[in-house]
Amino acid sequence: MLTYNFFIFLNGITDAARLFIIAIGLTLIFSLMRIVNLAHGVLYLAGGYIGLSVMQYSGSYLLALAAGALGVMIIGFLIERGLLIWVRGQDLPETLLTLALIVIFQDTLLAIWGGYPKSIPKPALLDFSANILGLPYPAMRLFTIVLAVFIGLGLWFLIEKTNIGAAIRAGVDDRETASALGLNIPVIFTFVFCIGAFLAGFAGVIGATLTSLAPGLDSQALLFALVVIIVGGLGSLVGSAFGAVIVGLILNFGRSYLPEFAFLLTFLPMLLIIGFRPQGLFGKR
Amino acid sequence: MATPNEQTLSKKTRRILFHLVVGLLVATVPLWISRFGLALSTQIMYLGILVMSFTFMASHGGLLSLAQVSFFGIAGYTLGILTVKAGMPLPYPYLLGILMAAVAAAILGLITIRVTAIPFLMMTLAFGEITYGTARHWSSLTNGDNGINDIPDLVLFGASFSAAKEPIRFYYLVLVVFIFCFWLLNKINRSPFGLAHQATKQSATRLEALGYPVFAIKYFAFIISAAYAGIAGLLGSTFEGTINPDSIWFGTIMFMLIAAILGGVNSPVGPLVGVTISIVLEKFIEPLTDHYRIVIGVVFLFSILLARQGIMGFIEKTRLYRRALRVCGLD
Numbered sequence: 283m284l285t286y287n288f289f290i291f292l293n294g295i296t297d298a299a300r301l302f303i304i305a306i307g308l309t310l311i312f313s314l315m316r317i318v319n320l321a322h323g324v325l326y327l328a329g330g331y332i333g334l335s336v337m338q339y340s341g342s343y344l345l346a347l348a349a350g351a352l353g354v355m356i357i358g359f360l361i362e363r364g365l366l367i368w369v370r371g372q373d374l375p376e377t378l379l380t381l382a383l384i385v386i387f388q389d390t391l392l393a394i395w396g397g398y399p400k401s402i403p404k405p406a407l408l409d410f411s412a413n414i415l416g417l418p419y420p421a422m423r424l425f426t427i428v429l430a431v432f433i434g435l436g437l438w439f440l441i442e443k444t445n446i447g448a449a450i451r452a453g454v455d456d457r458e459t460a461s462a463l464g465l466n467i468p469v470i471f472t473f474v475f476c477i478g479a480f481l482a483g484f485a486g487v488i489g490a491t492l493t494s495l496a497p498g499l500d501s502q503a504l505l506f507a508l509v510v511i512i513v514g515g516l517g518s519l520v521g522s523a524f525g526a527v528i529v530g531l532i533l534n535f536g537r538s539y540l541p542e543f544a545f546l547l548t549f550l551p552m553l554l555i556i557g558f559r560p561q562g563l564f565g566k567r
Numbered sequence: 568m569a570t571p572n573e574q575t576l577s578k579k580t581r582r583i584l585f586h587l588v589v590g591l592l593v594a595t596v597p598l599w600i601s602r603f604g605l606a607l608s609t610q611i612m613y614l615g616i617l618v619m620s621f622t623f624m625a626s627h628g629g630l631l632s633l634a635q636v637s638f639f640g641i642a643g644y645t646l647g648i649l650t651v652k653a654g655m656p657l658p659y660p661y662l663l664g665i666l667m668a669a670v671a672a673a674i675l676g677l678i679t680i681r682v683t684a685i686p687f688l689m690m691t692l693a694f695g696e697i698t699y700g701t702a703r704h705w706s707s708l709t710n711g712d713n714g715i716n717d718i719p720d721l722v723l724f725g726a727s728f729s730a731a732k733e734p735i736r737f738y739y740l741v742l743v744v745f746i747f748c749f750w751l752l753n754k755i756n757r758s759p760f761g762l763a764h765q766a767t768k769q770s771a772t773r774l775e776a777l778g779y780p781v782f783a784i785k786y787f788a789f790i791i792s793a794a795y796a797g798i799a800g801l802l803g804s805t806f807e808g809t810i811n812p813d814s815i816w817f818g819t820i821m822f823m824l825i826a827a828i829l830g831g832v833n834s835p836v837g838p839l840v841g842v843t844i845s846i847v848l849e850k851f852i853e854p855l856t857d858h859y860r861i862v863i864g865v866v867f868l869f870s871i872l873l874a875r876q877g878i879m880g881f882i883e884k885t886r887l888y889r890r891a892l893r894v895c896g897l898d
Binding site for chain 2: 303543
């Protein structure tokens with residue numbers, strides 16, 4: 283029983299790692315631009331599909347990962363420069379615009395890649411099972427944890443320790459002053475949006491390897507990302523990590539013990555946290 | 568230049584005449600429209616109620632509640648479960664359906680009403696996805712992906728209102744409900760409560776300072792809007808004879824949102840105009856391409872970028888519209 287629970291726990295943590303990679307791009311974009319990029323879910327799915335096609339052509343997993351992430355980054359660049367720029371600073375139109383993009387992208391992805399579930403084969407290097415407590419466990423899932431920690435630390439380093447990060451933080455804290463001091467805020471915005479999109483595409487390829495690719499999974503990814511960042515606090519990196527762990531654990535324990543309510547249960551932390559701490563666990567007032 | 572009409576007839580008479588003409592027009596719809604058109608008109612009206620419930624909250628810079636579709640579904644599922652699975656006699660499942668939608672809003676509202684527009688939108692979207700997921704996975708109650716089928720016909724005063732067998736009768740039922748909902752919502756909007764509700768959207772802090780219970784007003788408005796969505800859900804699931812996860816998926820949420828924005832969020836007739844255009848557009852483009860949602864998405868995108876006030880916002884600015892209003896005695 284203990285082993286059983288331990289494996290559910292492990293599944294929860296590896297799922298949390300996946301959720302964290304999905305949610306982190308959303309958090310990043312929100313923390314600077316105050317835009318909730320609701321198209322994050324479809325960008326995630328697009329990344330997965332692009333990765334799948336490149337994988338089929340080239341057979342290289344690394345190439346697929348790069349293509350998925352960079353392809354979506356280019357889409358993100360076009361969205362930011364071509365569309366969002368027209369509604370800059372207006373909360374609601376910005377959000378609605380990203381909603382409109384969901385509708386367009388969902389059908390575009392369906393038109394190109396069809397409706398049958400697909401998935402990306404695991405890279406040969408990670409296609410084995412590790413031995414945990416005498417039971418086999420897919421190494422790819424364990425690797426996701428490493429990846430999530432790596433991405434989290436990388437972003438933390440970028441934001442806290444580099445000049446670009448300092449400029450981004452200045453933009454978050456006081457847009458006008460930063461801009462008066464000669465920081466090119468629009469360029470920083472585009473940069474951040476591109477990183478967010480890059481992370482969405484990256485998460486898409488990883489997610490497509492761990493689970494699968496199918497229409498509708500984009501809204502699921504978006505839902506979990508939303509719950510993660512609401513629980514963790516909008517725009518907080520650490521918060522997203524905690525939010526992901528909470529949601530990942532609840533989802534997996536829910537699926538094992540109360541399978542019919544697993545979805546409803548993920549809503550519970552959101553309910554409790556907003557009830558008692560509206561800004562989320564690590565959110566700023 | 569006054570038209571002859573304005574000189575000869577008083578404003579009140581003209582208004583009554585206008586209402587008579589419109590009334591005659593909608594009442595005679597079953598006589599001159601095809602069966603397909605009649606089904607569309609019925610659909611337009613119950614979806615119109617759903618979109619009204621959305622614009623009630625969203626108008627004048629209010630909150631965009633994407634949870635309306637969930638309330639639609641909660642009412643529909645309550646009806647389906649109570650009639651098909653529990654075999655409850657007829658009027659009660661309908662009343663309980665509306666009640667359940669309102670109760671869901673009362674619970675959701677407790678936490679979401681406090682937050683600002685964007686988090687509110689995120690939370691209601693999440694709620695929508697969770698209702699959808701729950702409808703799919705809680706199969707012992709909701710029959711999972713199959714949904715609940717064979718919802719019995721509505722029987723009122725000994726007459727059966729079956730959408731399949733008596734489409735004309737059903738059309739009139741939905742028409743009466745729609746007109747009542749439309750009238751009541753305008754009444755609410757003009758009441759002291761409705762005016763206070765509008766003020767909460769414009770300046771909540773000042774209203775608070777004036778001693779109004781801002782939270783209670785918004786909270787109550789949210790519950791009213793959920794009840795409206797619930798009514799739409801009851802009509803919709805009776806009309807379709809089924810309620811399933813597909814009725815409340817993300818596409819329905821987007822349909823509601825697109826119809827509301829296209830029609831114009833701030834106009835009382837916006838929902839009806841928006842739903843009509845969305846449905847007609849959908850039926851026209853659907854046979855041409857499998858991917859008509861791309862077209863609809865692009866239309867939506869452009870209306871966000873270029874025409875934020877929607878079609879009614881555009882029409883309301885024209886001279887012709889103001890003159891038409893004057894002629895009809897509605898100014």
